[in-house]
Amino acid sequence: MNQFRVYCPFIGPFDPCPPIREKVYSTPPNLFLGFQPPGLPQFNAHEALKLGTLWPALYSPYPGKQT
Amino acid sequence: MWIYEKKLQYPVRVSKCDPMMARFLIEQYGGADGELSAALRYLNQRYTIPDQVIGLLTDIGTEEFAHLEMIATMVYKLTKDATVEQLKAAGLGAHYANHDRALFYNNAAGVPWTASYIQAKGDPIADLYEDIAAEEKARATYQWLIDMTDDVDLQDSLKFLREREVVHSQRFREAVDILIQDRNTKKFF
Numbered sequence: 001m002n003q004f005r006v007y008c009p010f011i012g013p014f015d016p017c018p019p020i021r022e023k024v025y026s027t028p029p030n031l032f033l034g035f036q037p038p039g040l041p042q043f044n045a046h047e048a049l050k051l052g053t054l055w056p057a058l059y060s061p062y063p064g065k066q067t
Numbered sequence: 068m069w070i071y072e073k074k075l076q077y078p079v080r081v082s083k084c085d086p087m088m089a090r091f092l093i094e095q096y097g098g099a100d101g102e103l104s105a106a107l108r109y110l111n112q113r114y115t116i117p118d119q120v121i122g123l124l125t126d127i128g129t130e131e132f133a134h135l136e137m138i139a140t141m142v143y144k145l146t147k148d149a150t151v152e153q154l155k156a157a158g159l160g161a162h163y164a165n166h167d168r169a170l171f172y173n174n175a176a177g178v179p180w181t182a183s184y185i186q187a188k189g190d191p192i193a194d195l196y197e198d199i200a201a202e203e204k205a206r207a208t209y210q211w212l213i214d215m216t217d218d219v220d221l222q223d224s225l226k227f228l229r230e231r232e233v234v235h236s237q238r239f240r241e242a243v244d245i246l247i248q249d250r251n252t253k254k255f256f
């Protein structure tokens with residue numbers, strides 16, 4: 001699932017700076033999972049430490065602000 | 068009672084000499100949505116919350132102290148070898164005047180930590196909703212911190228901490244689910 005949403009703010013004709021036309025915000029998987037069901041797939045221990053979660057269903061990568 | 072393990076929860080490597088980043092990172096040390104606030108909030112609320120979720124608040128509150136230690140390590144590494152001139156150039160002159168290179172619980176703007184950042188309402192739903200909001204705010208803070216550095220090693224540790232906030236938010240949402248279940252009432256069909 002795409003973990004980001006985009007909206008387009010109003011751009012005025014007399015704005016002083018070059019507009020940022022698209023604003024992006026994070027919608028991580030905890031917003032959608034509900035009560036975690038048993039038996040979900042797991043990362044192996046090394047990956048889990050690296051990523052900060054045992055659960056692929058809760059993994060939320062953050063690539064940094066695009067704009 | 069706690070058992071201390073003399074290691075970080077996740078490795079902290081800082082590869083770029085960038086004392087100004089220390090000034091921004093301190094937001095997660097002594098800021099409103101920082102790790103100190105988180106730890107103290109949860110470890111205090113747990114006394115007046117239903118039994119089923121006390122352990123969760125203890126676990127997460129404890130983990131927040133492990134995160135606090137990671138942030139402290141980042142700030143320390145970025146400031147310990149900075150000259151006074153570098154600190155002044157990084158906007159840390161006022162900090163130096165007050166604290167030398169010591170860490171202190173204040174936010175990125177230098178405002179000292181205050182207990183009014185956290186709440187204990189005694190109402191389990193109100194408290195858990197505050198906790199969920201706190202986790203989302205901490206997640207957002209980590210995003211903005213990741214955006215402000217190009218040090219991939221520092222970003223790596225910050226991404227780990229951001230992911231932990233996602234997991235904590237998930238667990239607090241589950242805690243609300245548990246508490247709103249109507250388990251004790253007899254059901255007649």
Ligand SMILES: [Fe+2]
Pocket residue numbers: 105131202205231232235
């Ligand atoms: Fe957290």
